[in-house]
Amino acid sequence: MSAKAQQPADLLVAKAADRTALIGVVGLGYVGLPLALEFVRAGYRVVGFDVKSATVEALNQGRSHIQDVPVQSLAAAVRAGTFAATSDLSRLKEPDVISICVPTPLSKTKDPDVSYVLAATNSVKQTLRRGQLVVLESTTYPGTTRELMLPALESTGLNVGKDFFLAFSPERVDPGNPAWNTRNTPKVVGGITPECLRVAVAIYQPAIERLVAVSSTEAAELVKILENTFRSVNIGLVNEMAIVCDKLGVDVWEVIDAAATKPFGFMKFTPGPGVGGHCIPLDPHYLAWKMRTLNYRTRFIELAGEINAEMPEYWVGCVVDRLNEQGRAARGSRLLVVGVAYKKDIDDVRESPALDVIRLLQRRGAAVSYHDPHVPRLKDEDIDLASLPLTSESLAAADCVIIVTDHSDVDYALVERCARQVVDTRNALAAVRRRREEP
Ligand SMILES: NC(=O)c1ccc[n+]([C@@H]2O[C@H](COP(=O)([O-])OP(=O)(O)OC[C@H]3O[C@@H](n4cnc5c(N)ncnc54)[C@H](O)[C@@H]3O)[C@@H](O)[C@H]2O)c1
Numbered sequence: 348m349s350a351k352a353q354q355p356a357d358l359l360v361a362k363a364a365d366r367t368a369l370i371g372v373v374g375l376g377y378v379g380l381p382l383a384l385e386f387v388r389a390g391y392r393v394v395g396f397d398v399k400s401a402t403v404e405a406l407n408q409g410r411s412h413i414q415d416v417p418v419q420s421l422a423a424a425v426r427a428g429t430f431a432a433t434s435d436l437s438r439l440k441e442p443d444v445i446s447i448c449v450p451t452p453l454s455k456t457k458d459p460d461v462s463y464v465l466a467a468t469n470s471v472k473q474t475l476r477r478g479q480l481v482v483l484e485s486t487t488y489p490g491t492t493r494e495l496m497l498p499a500l501e502s503t504g505l506n507v508g509k510d511f512f513l514a515f516s517p518e519r520v521d522p523g524n525p526a527w528n529t530r531n532t533p534k535v536v537g538g539i540t541p542e543c544l545r546v547a548v549a550i551y552q553p554a555i556e557r558l559v560a561v562s563s564t565e566a567a568e569l570v571k572i573l574e575n576t577f578r579s580v581n582i583g584l585v586n587e588m589a590i591v592c593d594k595l596g597v598d599v600w601e602v603i604d605a606a607a608t609k610p611f612g613f614m615k616f617t618p619g620p621g622v623g624g625h626c627i628p629l630d631p632h633y634l635a636w637k638m639r640t641l642n643y644r645t646r647f648i649e650l651a652g653e654i655n656a657e658m659p660e661y662w663v664g665c666v667v668d669r670l671n672e673q674g675r676a677a678r679g680s681r682l683l684v685v686g687v688a689y690k691k692d693i694d695d696v697r698e699s700p701a702l703d704v705i706r707l708l709q710r711r712g713a714a715v716s717y718h719d720p721h722v723p724r725l726k727d728e729d730i731d732l733a734s735l736p737l738t739s740e741s742l743a744a745a746d747c748v749i750i751v752t753d754h755s756d757v758d759y760a761l762v763e764r765c766a767r768q769v770v771d772t773r774n775a776l777a778a779v780r781r782r783r784e785e786p
Pocket of ligand 1: 373
């Protein structure tokens with residue numbers, strides 16, 4: 348090896364080329380586990396770190412808790428010794444690369460809660476050594492990597508860009524999406540220094556089909572927030588359009604589908620019960636908070652957030668109207684919610700608008716049950732329900748059925764046939780009607 352190749356940056360680039368770099372992934376959830384297995388697929392050996400010992404134990408037995416990570420590929424990696432999980436964070440000194448994929452939730456007052464990022468950074472700091480690359484993947488406000496992580500890591504006496512490397516690379520995984528996954532979704536990377544960027548790109552290149560380098564960690568942090576703010580604002584717009592159309596007596600779906608025939612300058616978004624998951628309802632607030640510290644109010648973010656958050660109330664109003672048409676009150680009515688995950692074909696109920704819909708209906712005195720093929724049990728604070736089978740009896744027993752999530756494996760023809768009243772927040776019955784009208 349030449350003298351140049353002895354430098355930490357060149358050594359890491361060389362270890363990427365021959366895959367001898369040991370990769371550490373901190374936080375083995377929806378983001379960390381698929382990423383870990385992409386590194387394995389690329390030929391690296393991976394150690395996964397998680398503070399939940401039950402998660403670690405299950406993973407080491409080849410059991411995946413993430414729907415998008417097939418048990419077979421996890422089990423094969425565990426058997427081959429290319430993936431192992433641990434909750435022993437002192438082992439963070441072993442990997443050459445540490446990807447941090449811990450949660451970034453909001454506090455009760457909707458301020459960023461970076462406590463998980465700080466805790467993970469602190470663990471990395473305890474054992475930071477020359478030649479390590481640290482990459483933050485968690486979605487966060489611009490400045491987190493440089494303002495929070497860098498000072499902590501440099502307090503060890505090691506210098507960024509020379510002794511160790513620090514980058515931000517936002518995860519874009521879309522759970523349940525059969526076409527786009529961690530590997531084939533282009534990945535944005537920004538480094539604290541050009542050397543940090545060079546090393547991070549070299550390490551990720553074998554695992555990810557296309558890397559998009561940007562000039563700073565702040566730019567990379569903002570890319571992710573722009574993407575999710577873009578979605579939040581556009582969903583807010585079509586949600587408002589749904590209310591507008593309702594008041595005008597126009598079918599919003601017909602309007603959107605016709606608008607979407609324009610081959611340029613229009614992008615189709617669809618209305619629904621609100622937004623859920625740990626990205627769209629949360630991420631824009633990270634930027635809004637950061638901008639408040641600079642005395643700037645991000646009005647688009649606030650407005651879209653308000654409209655999206657009010658959608659459950661709007662749909663509950665529609666349910667009450669339907670009950671009224673039958674001469675019934677909400678109090679004492681029997682209601683069936685179809686789909687409680689925050690979006691179709693996944694089992695994640697975090698921030699799901701279905702939770703708000705159920706609570707709002709229960710508060711009005713209705714007896715609410717639900718069916719979701721992906722969520723056998725729904726537990727969230729005061730809600731504790733089990734999924735009912737979707738049968739002609741369970742449908743007919745409900746005074747109104749509310750379709751909140753349009754999972755693919757639900758028999759919507761049965762819903763249409765057997766339900767007395769349906770409030771369809773996703774236009775899921777349209778396909779049934781189209782099929783019926785086909786010659
Ligand atoms: N879920 C998504 O679809 C998605 C998509 C893109 C980006 N993100 C972002 O990625 C980040 C992670 O999200 P997620 O959905 O994977 O979260 P998750 O809750 O599914 O997983 C996070 C894991 O980190 C572990 N953890 C927490 N603190 C830790 C610590 N100090 N050390 C080690 N492990 C720790 C938790 O036990 C958990 O298993 C968040 O910032 C999120 O906003 C999520």
